[in-house]
């Protein structure tokens with residue numbers, strides 16, 4: 001059995017340096033993200049989705065939540081790679097890129113596991129962890145773990161986290177792009 005939460009990472013010194021890129025996200029997209037993950041939460045399994053959008057110099061704006069075929073277990077998940085490939089190509093033609101991977105953990109621990117460090121989709125995107133299998137949280141930014149890769153997947157401090165990701169009423173309210181062929185619930 002491969003329960004990811006049995007695989008804690010070794011502690012490292014915090015050497016993260018904020019590089020200036022800021023991800024803008026509308027709270028409507030946050031709500032859509034919780035909604036799309038809700039059936040997995042109800043089933044008591046981890047789940048994953050992605051935020052796609054535009055990156056222009058240091059401004060990133062989320063335009064869509066992407067949900068793809070995946071295998072879901074109480075302590076881990078796996079993306080079915082074939083499910084992502086054609087979508088990534090389509091989004092590329094819009095000029096959209098993968099800005100964030102979002103996955104859930106069972107409890108309140110929102111730090112990457114060793115499993116997450118290995119299996120995260122892209123090192124250019126930030127990696128978010130939602131607690132309680134993605135139960136909606138009033139204090140969204142406070143509740144989540146935000147990781148960015150700089151030769152290591154740093155869990156951002158509370159100050160760095162709110163520099164890197166900002167909720168923005170003027171950003172796109174976004175759409176859910178659902179390419180799953182199999183759905184839970």
Ligand SMILES: [Zn+2]
Nearest residue numbers: 004112113116
């Ligand atoms: Zn994880």
